[in-house]
Amino acid sequence: MPRLPFLFLSALLVLPASGGASGPQWRQGWGLAGTAPAAETRHDSRFVLLQLQVRGGGHAARVRNLLAGPVQVRLRDAASGGEAAPATLLAAGGQRELLWRDDGAGPVRWLLDAFPGDPAARPDDHLYRLPFDAMRVRVSQGFGGHYSHTDAQNRHAVDFPLAEGTPVLAARAGTVMQVVEDAPDDGSLLRVLHADGSMAVYAHLQAGSFRVRPGQRVEAGHTLARSGNSGRSSGPHLHFAVQANTGLALASIPFRMAGPQGELRFPRETGALP
Numbered sequence: 001m002p003r004l005p006f007l008f009l010s011a012l013l014v015l016p017a018s019g020g021a022s023g024p025q026w027r028q029g030w031g032l033a034g035t036a037p038a039a040e041t042r043h044d045s046r047f048v049l050l051q052l053q054v055r056g057g058g059h060a061a062r063v064r065n066l067l068a069g070p071v072q073v074r075l076r077d078a079a080s081g082g083e084a085a086p087a088t089l090l091a092a093g094g095q096r097e098l099l100w101r102d103d104g105a106g107p108v109r110w111l112l113d114a115f116p117g118d119p120a121a122r123p124d125d126h127l128y129r130l131p132f133d134a135m136r137v138r139v140s141q142g143f144g145g146h147y148s149h150t151d152a153q154n155r156h157a158v159d160f161p162l163a164e165g166t167p168v169l170a171a172r173a174g175t176v177m178q179v180v181e182d183a184p185d186d187g188s189l190l191r192v193l194h195a196d197g198s199m200a201v202y203a204h205l206q207a208g209s210f211r212v213r214p215g216q217r218v219e220a221g222h223t224l225a226r227s228g229n230s231g232r233s234s235g236p237h238l239h240f241a242v243q244a245n246t247g248l249a250l251a252s253i254p255f256r257m258a259g260p261q262g263e264l265r266f267p268r269e270t271g272a273l274p
Helices: none
Strands: 009-015 025-028 031-035 040-044 048-055 058-065 071-077 083-090 095-101 108-116 127-129 158-161 167-169 174-183 187-193 199-205 223-226 237-245 250-252 256-259
Touching: 048 108, 058 071, 058 083, 058 108, 071 095, 083 095, 108 237, 187 223, 199 223
Parallel strands: 127 256
Antiparallel strands: 009 025, 009 108, 025 031, 040 048, 048 058, 058 095, 071 083, 071 108, 158 237, 167 223, 174 187, 187 199, 199 237, 237 250
């Protein structure tokens, strides 16, 4: 299964000098979404809403969190890469003005980074339940799988081959943080926020099969959706990972899981979280 690039955002924002007529461009990992008048521009990136304004001879950027959980955001200067505004944490539904620029000295080029989760969270060593009911457990790719579990976000992910339509169950109690329907690469996926600040990702689900909504509380064993073969998938399976915001970065972390015959044995790296 290919890695999941959709789990964080880095966007290029371009505003003309004060009084300019052309609008900002919004570039995301999945391509250019277009332009709009610069007086007030709204861009929905699936988990943050950005509003760009030209007012009073200057520029303002306001970002609102669309997820049912925290998101860390940072505004950077596109030329230098340095921070244009300090990183800040937005609670579920929270919003904040990140920058005000009033010198009118030329085009404003910013990079907006956004990462789900609270970097202050400390994931515990929880024993997860199997995210489906089965007497026999098969794993097609485990921790550090050479096919696609090589980057930080997926290194400690597990792929379970499942027939399409198999009920996918919550592996741990939490709050549904994000529901994505049929993204180009990742297919349909869910993100569930746990009490310790970690987040479980259930990916390549069957489109239209969600049984939960953002903000809903779920207990372990609650039916979330059905397994599928959506997105860039090599075959029907459930991609499961536990992730944490490690400070303007998103990383998968080792986890423990109980199967029908006892605890499953995944390799654990020395010094890895938790």
